[in-house]
Amino acid sequence: MRRLVIPMEKIRESDRDTIGSKAFSLHDIAEAGLKVPVFVCISTRAYEIYLESSSLKGSILLELSRKDIKDMRWEEMWDTSLRIRNMFLNTPMSEGLDRKLRGELNERFTDIPVVVRSSAPGEDSAMTSFAGLHESYVNVRGMDSIMDHIRLVWASLWSDAALLYREELGLEIEHSSMSVIVQELIEGDTSGIVFSKSPDNGEQMVIEAVHGLNKGLVDGDVDPDRWMIDRKTAFTIRHDKPSDRERLVVLSNTGTVLKKANSRTLSAVPLSENDINELYKIAQILERRFVQPQDIEWTIKDGVIYVLQSRPVTASEDNEKLWYLSLSRTIENLKDLRKKIENELIPAMISDVRILQSIKPALMDNRKLAREIVYRKRLYESWDKKYKDEFIPFAHGMRLFGQVYNDVIRPSNPYEFMDLLQGAGLLSIKRNEDLNRLAGKLRKNSSLLSKAKENEIGEDLRKDLEDIFSIFGHAGIFKTREAMLKHIVELASSPEKVIPEKKDISYMENRFISAFTEENRSFAEELLDIGRTSYRLRDNDNIYLGRIENQFLVLLDEAKRRVASRVTDIDIDDIGEEELLKALDHDNYIPAKKVRAKEESFSPMGMERIRQIRGQPAGKGLVTGIARVIVNNEDLFNARYGEILVCDSINPNMTFVVPLASGIVERRGGMLIHGAIIAREYGIPCVTGIPDATRIIKNGDEVTVDGYLGIVTIHRDSGRLQMGRFSLYLCSSQ
């Protein structure tokens, strides 16, 4: 029988597989005569007993069966991981397991703060070394909290980062397991890392150091001092100082906190020459012992160097995975990002749009127009890059808030936290309200509506239309006032879609804030604020980006208008941008038709027809309606009241159509994507993550969207179903 808890002094070679790589490496480091903090291992057997004695295994399997992980986007992986994490949070250990673990841990860690760390078998081994895939928690105090954090570390076996690297890890429910290290916390005065061999220069070693705890360095909140050392001679080649040493991470009552450094720390270099020499020797010892270059974490307390962990140096070459891992941000990082977005980026976007709007394309000659098109395209591309680099990472604010909310509240619904974010003042909702207000005027007056259908509107309405168009008309989709009016007429011809009144969230908000100690309440408030801003900006930044894109598209339209007379037998919209530019530059050039990529024929297995697909339940409710498949922007203007929108990926510039829809089906998956956010704002059933949605579902198909279970059913040729108490076209939500 494998032991549940193994103290550091009793670890043997045969325990390697049950205590995980990190723990075995710590054992090895201690065997090499180096100092490590006192620790015990909760073996993988405990994880297995926990899984076997609860319903978790079945629940995880059901969750993973929703969609093949290899087909998931990163948002879906995060969602899957969030749901699994919440299962662990809400599944207590059996009484027997809880008693045994407490008994063993009580002997060593009754009154001292500890670190609870992951140690997955296979992780950090010679073949697979990935930093930060699983969780570790610093400064955990009290037995109840230690027991809670053991479950959180177990849950991190299924973290989004672990799902991303599932193939490298061989992540499977039947074989994967997790060991946990419970370790004495060393409150270091100085901490850092050593790369025994620099990933950038094989002749050098890198040492990085910060005042306080390592967390600031690892999370990227504190800039370190950096030394480049000659591996052969131990000579310091270079010392790079940080721009400042203004911040450091120290212990708080529970966890850690980033605080301002005092004046002494500001000027002090964190390592002495002797420290650097000692760290050099440690790195040499560990590289020899593990027979390959090591990435070592250490801390110094009262002059003693403790090795916290050592793993092989690896460099992932998968940029996409690295980009995804970089999205995970700390609150400090998010606060900095928010300042940059609100104070620099959005004002700059607005300013760019204003400048572009002031330039009248009609006044440009053809060559100037061509140059302006090229300029605007580059400008849009540079903003699109900033969107990826700055705005998307800020969306992590919602996720960070959600994770903390679930940790402290432990709701049965892992998305309960979204109720606290909704109604945060989305520009897309404001646009829809403005459009709806105008539609309301037409709805009340049938003669006005009839005239508007003929594109005739009086002065008052024209002014209202102009007001909305001036704000939202430049956001990619509504290229003309006529297009906007057409949509308003459709809205006016349909019953009004009212945004359901939000439930009173003050109770939820109080409950969340009160769950923190007095000392940590300001953190909770800041986090909620970041969550709300992130929710709002995730939507709004697309509107701003859409306006910049529109300024490019408007010029393309002007170019088409000018060149149209040169082509007779082809549609001007079939001429690509490059050909248009050539035509603008050369007066007699006849542009050629764009060669369209042949659309891949989609016929899943001959006569096979997909009838029912499972995705993610992203907006509660059940509805049956006729599908409106959105392939291009023009399709949005053909949508009719009550239809189910089926789209590949909806963005806030497209969501003006949502008030007409009775349900949404989206190929892109996730609970926090635009389609899901707007569906919940309107209380519309929504299912996301349906692969090939726009190809499987055809315009006019009768479709049922089950936003509770995440199921989409296509009733093609099967006759009308008898849904008993659930009548067709029923839209029950919330």
Place this chain on the structure above:
Amino acid sequence: MNVQKLAVLATFHEDGPYTNLVAFVASNDLKHIFFVTPVSTRKYSYLNTSRKASMMIDNRSNSENDFKDAMAVNASGAVTEVEKTDELRKLYLAKHPYLRDFFQSPSSALMRLEVKSYIVASSFQNVVEMTVT
């Protein structure tokens, strides 16, 4: 009946029979078998048209041993949608705790097969019929 998690449900409609796998639980007296289905499914639709149904619960292992060891129970009767009471929730989730969200969803229905008779087949061709009273 207590060990097996899935059963084959046969429903009936104008074009012929229709079968599915369902996660079931039987009442202690074996008079009722419960299962849950989304309301947008064929089986739910067919059961709304004709309540007649049968279920097969078996323990085959998909090996030659099945000809000697496998046992199949056929339960037939009429199916009704029933309220998801606390008592039935406990009964169902005790056997299928991981189906909590599925059970509780407003878009799923709890169905009860009122068993009229059981037919038990074992050892390849031994068949016993039992009527539920």
